[in-house]
Amino acid sequence: MRFAFCFSSLKTKKTPARMPVLPRGFSLVEVMCAILILGIALVGLTQGITTALSSSKESELQTTAVLLAAGRIEKLRAEGEIEDGLSDGDWGDDFPNYQWKQTITSTDIKGLHDVDVIVESAQTGKQVCELRTMLFEPYVTTETEEKAASKGGKKGKKSPKSE
Numbered sequence: 001m002r003f004a005f006c007f008s009s010l011k012t013k014k015t016p017a018r019m020p021v022l023p024r025g026f027s028l029v030e031v032m033c034a035i036l037i038l039g040i041a042l043v044g045l046t047q048g049i050t051t052a053l054s055s056s057k058e059s060e061l062q063t064t065a066v067l068l069a070a071g072r073i074e075k076l077r078a079e080g081e082i083e084d085g086l087s088d089g090d091w092g093d094d095f096p097n098y099q100w101k102q103t104i105t106s107t108d109i110k111g112l113h114d115v116d117v118i119v120e121s122a123q124t125g126k127q128v129c130e131l132r133t134m135l136f137e138p139y140v141t142t143e144t145e146e147k148a149a150s151k152g153g154k155k156g157k158k159s160p161k162s163e
Contacts, residue, residue: 069131
């Protein structure tokens with residue numbers, strides 16, 4: 001009886017109610033889903049960074065090509081001798097990745113020329129940019145025109161070139 005008494009006394013004794021035991025940590029399925037989501041996000045992030053870097057490099061190449069073409073046209077303007085025809089060349093060791101082709105043609109207006117400068121990649125030959133403009137031949141007076149102008153009382157003024 002004694003045994004029964006002890007057992008019965010335990011039943012009647014008030015003990016605090018135990019909280020239900022919850023599972024701790026993550027299940028394997030939850031961990032696998034998280035890894036899958038992280039993997040997809042990292043692939044997208046890597047692809048975005050790669051695209052941004054290649055776009056930046058392409059933009060740099062195009063900007064340099066446009067500046068070189070504009071410089072070529074300004075050199076023509078500064079030299080003043082504009083001759084119709086096709087010519088090509090490169091920028092030497094300063095810009096070894098680029099080469100240029102230049103076409104100059106006359107227009108219906110006397111002294112006006114259409115100038116087309118194409119910049120290409122030296123490695124692939126692919127056209128990077130094309131810049132077109134029109135240039136007038138610089139006006140140059142001759143000694144006879146200057147003498148005629150000074151005799152006629154128009155000192156310092158230039159008369160239009162007649163051909």
